[in-house]
Amino acid sequence: MTGTKTVRVVFVNAETGQELGRSEVAAETLPDTFEVDTVLHLGDTEWSVRRAEPPTADRFVAAGTLTLTVRRVESMRPSDILYSMPTLYDPLPPSGGQAHDGAAFEIHEDTWRQVEMVSAELDDQVATELLAVRRIYDEHARRDENGRLYGFDAIHVRTGPVRPLPHPVPLQRLSDMLPPTDHRYAGVGYRGAAGLVADSFAFAVGPLVLYGLAEGDLATTLCATIERPEAPERLTALTDALDDAMRSFDLRLVDWCRCAAVTADSIADYLTAVTPE
Incomplete structure (x- = not known):
């Protein structure tokens, strides 16, 4: 030219x-x-x-x-933007490590640390964050004429607890306390991203997938998700084992979007409620 x-x-x-x-x-x-x-x-x-x-x-x-x-190009007013969930965690651990070639446990970025184990010594921090999430439900939820929730016009971005497990959880010991592992993944990957999250792990025990970040054998972040239905007897064995593990490591399971901090005493009821039929 x-x-x-x-x-x-x-x-x-x-x-x-x-x-x-x-x-x-x-x-x-x-x-x-x-x-x-x-x-x-x-x-x-x-x-x-x-x-x-x-x-x-x-x-x-x-x-x-x-x-x-x-x-x-039609511009959308900020007031018209809706979020599908009341909270998310930031910052995300970076991806871009080795390619996972389908061997990773893939998650959407927004689901990172939405359900996780947190040390009981951080109960005050958890309560403060849950109060902020509850405020999103109270002040920013959008509902249809039948009262059904369909979105939020604001979102609470959590930046803590920065280290949810101040005393890291030994993965081998945790695995030994749970029913046999059904599948062990190469690590965690974000959907649409090519590489693994550095220092990540993931393994499935029945319907439950535990995943997060580790320093060697020590988990510093331990997230959880239910992936599929499960027979009642197997779910009972899993909840009993989780009860023991949570007591042993003094943990709470925090479901941030449901505004729930679940103790070992309530883990069976929680898993029964969230496991698809």
């Missing part, structure tokens, strides 16, 4: 098919290709390019003409 070369650009409204206008544009100010998502500013309005003819600079510069079919 040369600095003096111009291209006649015709703008067409994608919704109506009508021409919006045309302009002589310096070739050097146009992108090399419109084959990737492109947004243009026409006056005070943003338009996304839906189609470009021709799509690449070598062709439209040579031809001297370019037709862009565009659609107005």
Whole structure:
């Protein structure tokens, strides 16, 4: 391209098919290709390019003409943005380690540390955070005419406890206390990301997957999720074992989105309630 070369650009409204206008544009100010998502500013309005003819600079510069079919970008008011959950944890541990090739336990980023084991000595911190989550339910929940919750217009971002297990949990000892492991994953991976979360682990015991971060054999973050239904007798064996483990390591299971801090005495009722039938 040369600095003096111009291209006649015709703008067409994608919704109506009508021409919006045309302009002589310096070739050097146009992108090399419109084959990737492109947004243009026409006056005070943003338009996304839906189609470009021709799509690449070598062709439209040579031809001297370019037709862009565009659609107005509609801005959403902040008050219209809804969240699907009342809280999430930030920051996330970074991914990008070794590729997991399908061998990882994959989670959505927003589910990180939504259900986790926390040391009982942090009960005061947990209570403070749960109070903030409860405030989201009380003040920012959106419900339909039948009272069914469908979203939140605000979210509580938790930044603590930074170290939920001040006394790390030995993974081998924990595994020995639970029923036999059904599957051991290569680690944790975020959906859509190529690599494992560094220093992560994950293993399945019946319907329960325990995952998190570890320093060697010592778990510093221990999350949990129920992945599938389970026969009552196997669920009973699992809850009895979790009861023992939680007492041994002095842990609470905190379900942040449900505003629940579950003690060993209540773990059976909790798992029965959240396990799909």
